[in-house]
Amino acid sequence: MAEIIFWSLSVIAVIFAFMVILSKSPVRSAISLIGVLLAFAGLYLILDSEFIAGIQILIYIGGITVLYMFVISMMRFKKINIETQFTKQWLVAIVSALAFLAEVVYFALKGKEFFKVGNHSKLVTANGLGTIENVGKVLYGKYVLPFEIATVLLLAAIIGTVLLAKREKEKM
Amino acid sequence: MEFLLVVVVKIVIILAFISLGVAYLTYLERKVIGHMQVRLGPMRVGWHGLLQPIADGLKLVIKEDIIPTQSDKLMFILAPVICFLHAFLVYTFIPFDGPKGFWGYGGYISDVNVGLLFIVAIASVGVVGIILGGWASNSKYPLLGSLRSVAQLVSYEVAMGLAIMGPILLAGSLSMVDIVKAQEKMGVWFFVPQIVAFIIYFICGVAETNRAPFDLPEAESELVGGYHTEYSGFRFALYFLAEYANMITVSAIAATVFLGGWLMPFPSILGPYLSFIPGFVWFALKVFFFLFVYLWIRATFPRYRFDQLMAIGWKILLPLAIANLLVTSFIILYLKM
Numbered sequence: 001m002a003e004i005i006f007w008s009l010s011v012i013a014v015i016f017a018f019m020v021i022l023s024k025s026p027v028r029s030a031i032s033l034i035g036v037l038l039a040f041a042g043l044y045l046i047l048d049s050e051f052i053a054g055i056q057i058l059i060y061i062g063g064i065t066v067l068y069m070f071v072i073s074m075m076r077f078k079k080i081n082i083e084t085q086f087t088k089q090w091l092v093a094i095v096s097a098l099a100f101l102a103e104v105v106y107f108a109l110k111g112k113e114f115f116k117v118g119n120h121s122k123l124v125t126a127n128g129l130g131t132i133e134n135v136g137k138v139l140y141g142k143y144v145l146p147f148e149i150a151t152v153l154l155l156a157a158i159i160g161t162v163l164l165a166k167r168e169k170e171k172m
Numbered sequence: 173m174e175f176l177l178v179v180v181v182k183i184v185i186i187l188a189f190i191s192l193g194v195a196y197l198t199y200l201e202r203k204v205i206g207h208m209q210v211r212l213g214p215m216r217v218g219w220h221g222l223l224q225p226i227a228d229g230l231k232l233v234i235k236e237d238i239i240p241t242q243s244d245k246l247m248f249i250l251a252p253v254i255c256f257l258h259a260f261l262v263y264t265f266i267p268f269d270g271p272k273g274f275w276g277y278g279g280y281i282s283d284v285n286v287g288l289l290f291i292v293a294i295a296s297v298g299v300v301g302i303i304l305g306g307w308a309s310n311s312k313y314p315l316l317g318s319l320r321s322v323a324q325l326v327s328y329e330v331a332m333g334l335a336i337m338g339p340i341l342l343a344g345s346l347s348m349v350d351i352v353k354a355q356e357k358m359g360v361w362f363f364v365p366q367i368v369a370f371i372i373y374f375i376c377g378v379a380e381t382n383r384a385p386f387d388l389p390e391a392e393s394e395l396v397g398g399y400h401t402e403y404s405g406f407r408f409a410l411y412f413l414a415e416y417a418n419m420i421t422v423s424a425i426a427a428t429v430f431l432g433g434w435l436m437p438f439p440s441i442l443g444p445y446l447s448f449i450p451g452f453v454w455f456a457l458k459v460f461f462f463l464f465v466y467l468w469i470r471a472t473f474p475r476y477r478f479d480q481l482m483a484i485g486w487k488i489l490l491p492l493a494i495a496n497l498l499v500t501s502f503i504i505l506y507l508k509m
Binding site for chain 2: 025050051057131
């Protein structure tokens, strides 16, 4: 049962991912992106990570994609031809995508020798891997320093954005 | 197999109940505001206008369905469906009654250990339907309305999320059922120790559902009708139903998190006399109370200006919510030590 759900969600995610790249209208791309993200949330649910799934929906769909759409709908797009999307970058893109695919396949087959993953069943405790208790303990215990550094980085980005926006206003 | 059957029956019952509730909420609104303004409200269809919502629904279904020629047709059709779907999906996680309620089958469809997070997450996806509708109409007023709406929803979501954190800290769980059980154990409903969070939550709830005095996205004197100006017939009805379903959602969360969900008031005094009343009746009464406050507010306050709206959200409610969260967590830490 879990395998059927996994494969169908994966297929949905890939189809929507293609629609993100191929659709002519930026808003349609954004809507397809929501499809991709929802399929991913479903995949997290199969892995017993309800918290990550909820956060995925809340942050990526409710926050980030909505802001994308907010910006997109404020701009006036002329009809974008599909040709203009495919400039000569496609050669570079295909080469790097193929390289990435080869890498993924290689590590999927032989990864265990490089990364000592350990016994996966140990990670999934009775409480489940992605419950809030476990995520909180790991995030604010073991990895508290990287977490705090990331927050400082984000704060700096926010202050920088405010500064840039303010300067423009004063010129006017 | 029996489990599946029980779940399907529950879904059907809850969906039917909520749809009926939404329809009669429009009737309640017209009646309550009518009487507050010394009018009678709808009186013609049925006894005291009781069949008015059904007549309105029939009218909306029969009406001609117009899709503007310059619109993005697929997105225009999709937008109200997204809004409607997410407004009703939320009820999966709301406990109408305790685990022993509904004659032993459990008074909720599912009790996830992060139920409240899921509710907030799913409700936040509904915004997509609003902005999509405004954009797909390809018209000035819907676009302005949807931009306003999204700015408002994103702003108030932050303060709202922080306000619910207080009761979550007290309960120590994100599960809706556990939050109510924690209130039963504590002996006092969370609106007493979390009165600041309660007030912030309800103000944000009114803003989140685009209701007066925060109904700028639909300000009819400035924007015709807001994001659904171009919609007619059944598609308009979907937006309309979603908005009223969201009102019930906000009230239901407030009733569960702050007013003890299905619990009976003063169980030590009233317990022996009123224990025959099932839990979902108490829950419905609490939800009804919040809905009445909604209408009361609409009949009382004039609309805010847009800069006032943003100032209230970011400069007053958000700092207050953060302060409340800090004080609550310090007190809990102190009590644990």
